[in-house]
Structure formats: structure tokens, C-alpha cells
Amino acid sequence: MGGSKPGARRTARGRRTRVGLLLLGVPWLAACAPWQVVEVEAEPAPIAVFVDGRRIEAVPASGIRLRADRAHVLHFERDGYRAEQVVIESIPGEAGPRLRPGQVEVRLRPAENRSRRIDVELEAEESGAAK
Numbered sequence: 001m002g003g004s005k006p007g008a009r010r011t012a013r014g015r016r017t018r019v020g021l022l023l024l025g026v027p028w029l030a031a032c033a034p035w036q037v038v039e040v041e042a043e044p045a046p047i048a049v050f051v052d053g054r055r056i057e058a059v060p061a062s063g064i065r066l067r068a069d070r071a072h073v074l075h076f077e078r079d080g081y082r083a084e085q086v087v088i089e090s091i092p093g094e095a096g097p098r099l100r101p102g103q104v105e106v107r108l109r110p111a112e113n114r115s116r117r118i119d120v121e122l123e124a125e126e127s128g129a130a131k
Contacts, residue, residue, distance in 0.1 A: 034096045037063040038088060039103040042076050047108065050075040068097045074104060081108035 040059045042049060049056050051064060052072055066072050071090050077083040086104050090097045 034068040035065055036068040036099045036102070037065050038099055038101075039063040040074070040106075041104070042106040042108075044078065044081070044108065047076055047078045047106075050077075066099060068099050072099070074106075076106045076108060078108055080111055082111050084108060 040049070040063055042059065049059055051066070051074055053075075056064070064074075066088065069090055072088045074086045074088065075083065076085070084106055086101075086106065088099050088101065088104070091100050
């Protein structure tokens with residue numbers, strides 16, 4: 001490889017090794033993240049529940065296990081009903097971060113079916129009448 005410096009090649013390898021070691025450590029860091037179970041009660045059943053944009057098949061009776069070190073968005077929807085979202089905040093504390101609220105209750109309301117019809121009442125006006 002004419003013109004390249006011998007030290008440049010070693011530096012590139014060294015960087016790749018460091019990046020590889022960093023990536024190996026990421027799953028370990030995620031495993032140490034604080035977790036919290038958030039109780040969820042949602043009606044009417046069946047209802048679709050999405051956590052941070054991903055649909056979950058069913059809400060466990062014990063609640064949804066979420067990382068406590070970041071905020072989450074719970075989205076609830078069902079055909080014929082107004083969708084609803086709940087934001088769960090991560091609150092720092094001395095014992096570590098906690099999620100708030102720790103319990104979520106959602107009751108979807110039926111969607112209003114508004115027609116495009118306009119009701120108009122007309123009153124006949126007498127022609128030639130004195131005002």
C-alpha cells in the first residue's frame with residue numbers, strides 16, 4: 001500500500017477494537033437498567049395497547065414492565081372509540097428513577113358519529129304584508 005503510513009493502519013484497528021468492546025458492553029448496561037411494573041386497567045375489552053409505538057398482545061394481570069430511566073407513551077385504541085394516550089414520566093430520585101403514574105386506568109369513550117347534514121328551519125314570509 002504505497003504512500004500509507006504504517007501507524008495509520010494500526011490506529012484504525014485500534015478504533016475498531018474499542019468500538020467492538022463498547023458494543024459488547026451495551027447489553028450488559030441495558031440489563032442493569034432499573035425496571036418498574038406499571039399497573040394498567042383499560043376498557044372496553046378487547047382493546048389494542050401500544051407501548052412506545054409497539055403493540056403488545058395482552059396486558060399482563062401484574063402490569064407492564066417498563067424501564068424506569070426513561071419516559072414512555074401508552075396508546076389505547078379500539079374501533080368505534082376515541083383513542084387515548086398516556087405519558088408515563090421518569091422521575092429521578094435518590095433510590096433511582098421511578099415512573100409516574102405507577103397505575104394507569106383508561107376508559108375509552110365511543111366516537112361521535114357526526115353527519116354532514118345541516119338542519120335548517122324556514123319560516124314562510126307573507127308577501128305584501130305591512131311591516
